[in-house]
Amino acid sequence: MTAIVEPAPAKINLALHVRRRRDDGYHELETLFAFCRDGDVVTVTRADATDLTLTGPFAGVLAGEATDDNLVMRAARGFCARFGVEDGHAITLDKHLPVASGIGGGSADAAATLRALARLHGVAIDHPELFALAAELGADVPACLLGRTALGQGKGDALQPLAPLGDRPVLLVNPGVGVSTAAVFSRWDGVDRGGLGDGDVWAMAAAGRNDLEPPARALAPAIDQVLDLLGRAPGVVLSRMSGSGATCFAVFGSVAARDAAARAAGDRGWWTLATFLT
Ligand SMILES: C[C@](O)(CO)[C@H](O)COP(=O)(O)OP(=O)(O)OC[C@H]1O[C@@H](n2ccc(N)nc2=O)[C@H](O)[C@@H]1O
Numbered sequence: 001m002t003a004i005v006e007p008a009p010a011k012i013n014l015a016l017h018v019r020r021r022r023d024d025g026y027h028e029l030e031t032l033f034a035f036c037r038d039g040d041v042v043t044v045t046r047a048d049a050t051d052l053t054l055t056g057p058f059a060g061v062l063a064g065e066a067t068d069d070n071l072v073m074r075a076a077r078g079f080c081a082r083f084g085v086e087d088g089h090a091i092t093l094d095k096h097l098p099v100a101s102g103i104g105g106g107s108a109d110a111a112a113t114l115r116a117l118a119r120l121h122g123v124a125i126d127h128p129e130l131f132a133l134a135a136e137l138g139a140d141v142p143a144c145l146l147g148r149t150a151l152g153q154g155k156g157d158a159l160q161p162l163a164p165l166g167d168r169p170v171l172l173v174n175p176g177v178g179v180s181t182a183a184v185f186s187r188w189d190g191v192d193r194g195g196l197g198d199g200d201v202w203a204m205a206a207a208g209r210n211d212l213e214p215p216a217r218a219l220a221p222a223i224d225q226v227l228d229l230l231g232r233a234p235g236v237v238l239s240r241m242s243g244s245g246a247t248c249f250a251v252f253g254s255v256a257a258r259d260a261a262a263r264a265a266g267d268r269g270w271w272t273l274a275t276f277l278t
């Protein structure tokens with residue numbers, strides 16, 4: 001049987017502006033999505049029954065939760081129902097990204113599962129129904145399905161592709177605290193501080209903000225220490241919290257500067273991923 005191996009790269013929000021709370025509890029956003037070279041990996045093979053095997057450094061965190069609730073399984077069930085494919089896939093999730101950490105781990109896994117199943121069953125990767133299904137699985141899943149730099153509006157699922165970022169050194173740092181996305185949004189102060197400005201993606205990012213930083217910092221004060229370390233790191237071009245936290249990122253002018261900051265963060269006992277923005 002052919003095994004389809006699909007990368008599930010980490011997502012970051014270079015900027016995240018919250019504009020308005022909607023009646024359905026979701027929030028209208030303007031955000032700049034970017035993707036890293038590294039992340040989780042999903043492998044799918046046709047099989048008699050559907051099952052999920054968890055491997056990798058963060059497998060243990062998800063092993064405590066019901067397999068059927070895993071976003072990978074939800075994506076696989078949704079795909080089979082939507083495209084009339086008979087159930088039966090052996091899926092492996094190699095989990096390298098911390099869970100509930102603002103870098104879209106679960107969303108990236110769901111999107112990679114959809115891409116793998118689309119390849120396996122001859123569904124076009126840009127099929128509108130695939131994007132509709134992604135949006136049902138989570139606000140970040142369509143962006144992860146697209147998997148390239150994009151402007152996100154609405155819930156984050158109305159996407160406009162932007163130019164690639166060309167392998168910029170980036171460091172992700174997580175202080176080891178999980179933060180619930182719903183809890184962070186519910187603590188947003190309701191003040192619209194305006195949308196993204198003009199210019200290219202770097203100009204928009206530099207002039208932008210993450211409006212979820214204050215509520216996330218209130219829930220997880222360790223974020224302050226991470227942002228402090230990244231903000232002072234030699235050679236840093238832009239540093240900020242991603243998504244609903246607690247992971248923060250820093251873009252660097254050189255690999256050497258990025259790696260020096262990674263060592264400093266590692267010395268504090270924090271999780272780090274030294275990678276590139278694609
Ligand atoms: C913070 C971001 O990661 C930024 O990219 C996303 O907006 C969150 O995306 P996600 O984790 O895929 O979100 P979902 O799983 O759809 O929603 C989780 C919870 O986040 C809140 N949520 C999410 C997206 C959004 N535009 N407004 C919201 O208020 C809702 O309370 C929702 O119940």
Ligand SMILES: Nc1ncnc2c1ncn2[C@@H]1O[C@H](COP(=O)(O)OP(=O)(O)OP(=O)(O)O)[C@@H](O)[C@H]1O
Binds near residue numbers: 100103105140244
């Ligand atoms: N494959 C998966 N990987 C991670 N979390 C999963 C997965 N499947 C289900 N979950 C559940 O989803 C919750 C949120 O996970 P996720 O890692 O996607 O959040 P996040 O990193 O905050 O993402 P985002 O940036 O989209 O807000 C977890 O607490 C976990 O219970």
